[in-house]
Amino acid sequence: MPYTTEEGGRLNNFAREPQMYQAEPPTPSEKRNFLFVGIFGAVVTVGAIAVAVFATGAS
Numbered sequence: 586m587p588y589t590t591e592e593g594g595r596l597n598n599f600a601r602e603p604q605m606y607q608a609e610p611p612t613p614s615e616k617r618n619f620l621f622v623g624i625f626g627a628v629v630t631v632g633a634i635a636v637a638v639f640a641t642g643a644s
Contacts, residue, residue, distance in 0.1 A: 587599050588602070
């Protein structure tokens with residue numbers, strides 16, 4: 586672990602930083618999967634709201 590000495594002789598301990606890398610752009614199949622997951626999430630959310638509205642008897 587890397588230590589640094591501050592004013593007054595205090596030691597400060599820092600965590601080791603992970604190696605950085607640059608993300609790669611998504612492939613066409615990954616983009617398609619993101620779209621399907623988003624649509625599925627929206628359908629589930631709207632369905633849950635519809636069930637809540639009908640269960641409470643609101644019109």
